[in-house]
Amino acid sequence: MTNLEIVANEVVTNNLLTEEQVEEMLIKFGSLPYKTYQEWKYSGYQVKKGSKAIIKTKLWKKVKEKKEKEDEEQTSKFILVSASLFGVDQVEKIA
Numbered sequence: 649m650t651n652l653e654i655v656a657n658e659v660v661t662n663n664l665l666t667e668e669q670v671e672e673m674l675i676k677f678g679s680l681p682y683k684t685y686q687e688w689k690y691s692g693y694q695v696k697k698g699s700k701a702i703i704k705t706k707l708w709k710k711v712k713e714k715k716e717k718e719d720e721e722q723t724s725k726f727i728l729v730s731a732s733l734f735g736v737d738q739v740e741k742i743a
Contacts (some may be wrong), residue, residue, distance in 0.1 A: 657740035701732030
């Protein structure tokens with residue numbers, strides 16, 4: 649399951665949007681209006697002070713594995729980490 653699928657499932661489970669609304673947003677925009685703090689920051693938004701996460705879930709994060717030998721290639725793997733998601737009404741555009 650991808651992070652987008654996890655978020656979509658959580659949004660429907662928490663009755664924030666219907667399955668039809670989720671499908672429509674994914675077709676039109678390719679994303680949902682629920683992101684982590686860091687994702688909002690990369691998008692040019694700041695989570696408003698005092699905002700509490702709407703959804704707490706686990707998402708996949710890519711991490712680099714430690715090299716055992718110097719001549720080995722750096723490898724990556726994915727692990728599940730706790731994530732807090734904020735909605736579009738909880739953010740403001742960074743000036």
